[in-house]
Amino acid sequence: MSGDGQGRSHWFDDEAGPVVRPYAMTRGRTTSAGQHRLDLIAVVVTEPHVGDPEADQMLSPEHVDIVELCRNTPQSVAELAAELDLPIGVVRVLVGDLVAGELVHVTRPVPPAELPDESILRDVINGLRAL
16 A cells, blocks of 8 residues: 555556556547547548647647548548547547648548449439430
8 A cells, every 4th residue: 555545556457557548648528629520430530731740849649649540541430449449438539629720631531321322323324324
């Protein structure tokens, strides 16, 4: 036990590492502007005008990693969390920061319910062939 009356396990878990780290990465924030659009399947894409993100001293290493991962291949929020080994909540806040800084943008896949029905597309094709 430490002198403050709390055990060492309160602040550190041997398997998980420091408990405070994700909280520190987001500067204590649990949400960011525009986060309502950042569900697990939201796709993050680096803006074309972004140069070397490491030159921006306002970005954390995790911000830089996200920009680099999304530069050549769009990544979903879930993929970013898995690749960076970070909790989803932390990735959402970090991506929200990058969206606010106009370094990345977020797109959402079209939900299956909004896609045209296959039978409608077949009718259109048949109609065009009939012309």
